[in-house]
Amino acid sequence: MKIQTAKRLETVEEYYFSKKLREVRELMASGKPIINMAIGSPDLAPPKEVVHAIQQAVLVDGAHKYQSYQGIPELRQAIADFYSSKYKVSLNPKNEILPLMGSKEGIMHISLAYLNVGDEVLVPNPGYPTYTAVANLIGAKSVSYDLIENNGWKPDFHSLSNKDLSKVKIMWVNYTNMPTGASGDVEMYKEMIDFAKKHSILLVMDNPYSFILNDTPLSILSVEGAKDVVLELNSLSKTFNMAGWRVGMVSGSSDKIEAILKVKSNMDSGMFQGIQKGAIAALQISDDWYEKMNTIYRERRSLLWELIDLLGCTYDKTAKGMFVWAKLPNGVNGMEFIDNILYDNDVFIAPGDIFGSNGKGYVRFSLCVTKEDIRKAINRFKNQEMVFVENNINQNYKL
Structure with missing residues (x-):
């Protein structure tokens, strides 16, 4: 007997990567040597200090009991110290920080x-498609605002201000931006905050990529007056290669954190203490860690640029973060493009279409791929560069 699902499921689809990765796994199981360049899941290990910290923590009395919904005080203090040291932001660890089981969880809690x-x-x-999916699931309405290459992938606040914003409650922003790699700056953040104050909008900055290939990490909370209208999500997933650990945080004024805690405390029973101890070790790691990781990512990115050149795409060498956002040749359909190279060349990349209509005509490459695998991918395309690109254009334009 089939039980009718909730109406809200009609508003969303299964996450693209959840669905597509099943197909990729099936291809791999059939013997296909797939190189996955689509997912931003760090393949490198966390700092050894982090692994050691959790190993020690599991032996401590009380480690396996329910934990505080707010995280242990030492973790909140470590987050406050991290924000002070890295972003020059002052946060009260008692009531302006809430640890999360990943920032994706925070998107739901805030909503x-x-x-x-x-x-x-x-x-x-x-x-990020999850912003829209969560709004739909809880019965709100998502209204997209354009980010375009000609404007540096930044919001056009003049155009936004001319729209009816009377029903808008939250605005999601994300810099260093995913998928484009565009950077935030203080002047843009000031404009965002002024816009949010003028229209009584809660501005939520999603900030997990600020240390990847970026010499000037920035938090919007460093701007004076930000806490009046801003919450900031952050994560240890990308910076410290801890994606599977599920550790994030949300920071902002005490009244906003209290509101989120009301939701969170009814949805989970606290983060495992050992993971919290590991998170503390990560947040206290020396600056050598960031340079070590970025050296690896720079080398990988240079190789990816070589591959992307072979595919006839263009890209911005000043972009930051964990991905390379590349523009396809005119007339190439992104969804067909990625399927062609998946089936014909055993390489999986992300189509820009899944990130919104302004992503059409673009593809996204992840830096979470070894140099050896990137070289393998380069060799697969090296001898068929012109045929491959021309075939895609011919197919779409029927030249």
Whole structure:
């Protein structure tokens, strides 16, 4: 007997990578040597200090009990110290920081804390699909705002201000930007904050990529007056290669953190203490760690640029973060493009289409791939560069 699912499931689809990776795994199981360049899941190990910290922590009395919904005080203090040291931001560890089981969890918690059915949410186009999915799941309405290459992938606040924003409650922003790699700066953040104050909008900055290939990491909370209207999500997933550990945090004024805690405390029973101890070790790691990781990512990125050149795409060498966002040759369909190279060349990359309509005509490459695998991919395309690109154009334009 089939039980009818909730109506809300009609508003969303299964996450693209959840679905597509099943297909990729099936191809690999059949013997296909797939190189996965689509997913931003760090393949490198966390700092050894982090692994040691969790190994020691599991032996401590009480480690396996339920933990505080707010995280242990030592973790909140480590987050406050990290923000002070790296971003020059002062946070009260008692009531302006809430550890999360990954920042993706925070997107749901914030939305449940602030959105009513029928409220509107501004989401970037292109942007992280989860912003839209969560809004739909809880009965709010997502309203996309354009990010375009000609404007440096930054919001056009003049155009936004001319729209009816009376129902908008939250605006999601993400810099260093995913998928484009565009950087944030203080002047843009000031403009964001002024816009949010003018229209009584909660501005939520999603900030997990600020240390990847970026010499000037920045938090929007460093701007004066930001806490009036801003929450910032951050994560240890990318910076410290801890994606599977599920450690993130949200920071902001005490009243906003209290609102989120009301939701969170009804949805989980606290983070495992050993993971919290590991997170503390990560947050206290020396600056040598960041340079070591970025040296590896620079080398990988240079090789990826070579591969992307072979595919006839263009890209911005000043972009930051864990991905290379590349523009396809005119007339090439992104979804067909990625399927062609998956089936014909055993390489999987992400189509820009999945990040919104402004992602059409682009593809995204992840830096979470070894240099050896990138070289293998280069060799697969080296002898068929012109035929491959021309075939894609011919197929779409029927030349």
